[in-house]
Amino acid sequence: MTDPTNPASPTNPAGPADSTGHAGPAEPTGPAGPAGAAPALTEQVAARFAAARLWAAHRAPYLAGALFALTPVVLEPSFDDATGEPVPDSEFRAFPADTRWNVHVETATALATPVEEIGWWLLHQIGHLVRAHAARSPVRSAHANTHAAGEAGSAQARRWNQAADAEINDDLEAEGLHGPAGVVSPALLGLPPNRTAEEYVPMLDVLDEALGRGGVALAEAVDCGSATDGLDRGYHSPGSDGGIGELERELLERSIAAGIQERAAARSDVPLGWRRWAEERLRPTVDWRALLGSLIRRGVSSAAGRVDFDRRRPSRRAGATPGIVMPAMVSPAPSVAVVVDTSGSILRPVLDGLVAEITGILNRAAGPRRRIRVICCDLVAHPAQEIRRAGDMVLTGGGGTDMRAGIAAAVALRPRPDLVIVMTDGLTPWPERRPPAQVVVCLVGEDGHAPAWAATVRVPEKPEKPEKEE
Structure with a gap:
């Protein structure tokens, strides 16, 4: 067996053991354990890692760029004194990553x-890396603390690791990729899917306490590395320049997010959690009210800019032929329809606030005393209402959600609207093709998505004081 206490030992070229008693990174040359074993073992490990990366890229092609950005750091094994065979270390069963x-x-x-x-x-x-679990970790310390799975006093770190695992694993399960035994699974634990690690922490605390009373463990202590909690591990190489830096990470994550959005726009299957991450990663932080106003004013001005002939008003220019009255050219008043998701998943104060915002913007952009046609929609579209202010709206419906019906009803109105504004949480099917009208989607909350052909603004789910109508 190697002598980890002797840096000069010919069977320990990686240097002294770390604080966990595990040897440091193995060099690709030089023996370790039984003479001449290290090069052959390292080659086998490299081959298995490469095969695993290809398998993962095939199962989740939208993460292929991230997979090939990972840098494997091969650690020396410990050898059984009797057989001379390498002995697996359960601390590394999750193939832990660093930041x-x-x-x-x-x-x-x-x-x-x-x-x-x-x-x-x-x-x-x-999943841990791109969702910045280390930066979000409540146990992260600026000091050079170390942590390993099962260490006394690291209960909070283990719970955060489990909660972060739950955030990731439901998306893997959505792809049919079920994890090894012992990992946290929201589905198996009866927890709601598509939640963040911060939301899962209190859920796991309650569940762990309830299961503990019956003598059942919630899940095994699996350490996913510093990529999860930001704490250094004893097996990290001090001063290592390996891996990627902050700028490379920024460019890589933006590239991954753009690829996910392209696949989602092409209607390829991408789990909801990854679509939501990509949207948030590429979305700049802007005032949603300002963005909504800009999109609506743009749609209104585009419609108003389309001139037409009106024979009810004669042209002020004399015609070339005596006795012939030429029609005047007019700019039509833009027609706007609003489709409101009334499935019950959006609170009435939020809908009232949004309608108030929209009517105020339209009054300033297209003139006061304008009426707006509103269509309430759940699984079906209900009859259109003409309103001037949010208080005039009567919400009807309350079943499921299918905005395809609402958009179809909107474009079927006569006269056909130039601009359709859809207010929904986005958990709905969408038309496969762009409707024959400009569409602005107000997405309420963080879980839903809008089609690529629509202009989109994300609206906070918490009710806000609406802008005063004019």
């Missing part, structure tokens, strides 16, 4: 783990 996108691969663990399971862990680790 520089290094994946720490313990040799014996990698050789004992199926390629498909390694690939699943790689996708799992990418």
